[in-house]
Amino acid sequence: MIQAFAFYLFATLMIVSGAVTILARNPVHSVLWLILAFFNAAGLMILVGAEFIAMLLVIVYVGAVAVLFLFVVMMLDIDFAELRAGFVKNFPLGMLLAAVLFVELFVGIVVRSAGAMQLGTPDGTAAPLAGASNIESIGALLYTRYLFLFEAAGILLLVALIGAIVLTHRQRGGVRGQNVAKQVARRPEEATINVKPEVGKGVSL
Structure with missing residues (x-):
């Protein structure tokens, strides 16, 4: 009974949040409603036993994508x-x-409704581990059977990140460049100064 109540609660809130996301006139409000929709979708994933997908919805979509949307909308001068x-x-x-x-x-x-498509016969190698959670089963597959593909995807993402930085980097006049070697070689006594201001006199800037 409690499972059915939670399902209808999460599903109703997610549908309402998605509709308000589209209908809201303020873009900031739209992003906030979108975040609420993601949270309710994560609740639905937990109900069906997909804890990993629920975690991805909260960490990736809410913690990164939706927050990025929110900052972009708030910082841009939108007409x-x-x-x-x-x-x-x-x-x-x-x-x-x-x-x-x-x-x-x-x-x-x-x-x-006419029947599920048969894509192949499972060989049992990707079966969930006995007594393990959903996340443990996915981790076991990623770091054993699909380790090479997992590392290749990570390398592709790293190359894409470096390429985006290289393509968007521009040399601008009047902007002081970053000296990495000087920053690494800097000693603590050169970066901070310990002062003991007297009572009531404050700190001189």
């Missing part, structure tokens, strides 16, 4: 009148894309 004008201008295209997505969902539901 809301221009946004509304662009919304009205692109409304027909948006409705067309929404119709295409709904048709795809409908086709997927019809095809799924």
Whole structure:
């Protein structure tokens, strides 16, 4: 009984949060409602036993993506009148894309009701570990059977990060560059000064 109540609670809050995310006029409010939708989706994942996906939703989507959206929206000087004008201008295209997505969902539901697609016969090597949690089973697969692919994905992400830094780096005049060797060689006594100000006199800057 409590599982059904939690499911309907999380599902209702997630649907309402997703709808308000789209309908909210303030972009900051939209991001906050999106964060609430992510939290409720994580609750649904916990109910079905997918703790790893729930953790990813909270750490990656809420802790990184949604917070990044929030900072970008708050720091940018957004012209809301221009946004509304662009919304009205692109409304027909948006409705067309929404119709295409709904048709795809409908086709997927019809095809799924006709029978599941057989992609292959499981050989048992990816079966969950006996007595282990969902996260432990995924970790065992990642660091044994899929170790090479896991490390290759990490190298690709590292190369992409370095490439983004190299492509966006620009030499600007009047900006003092960073001397890494000087910073590493700096001693503590050169970086900090211990002062003992007298009572009531404060610190001279």
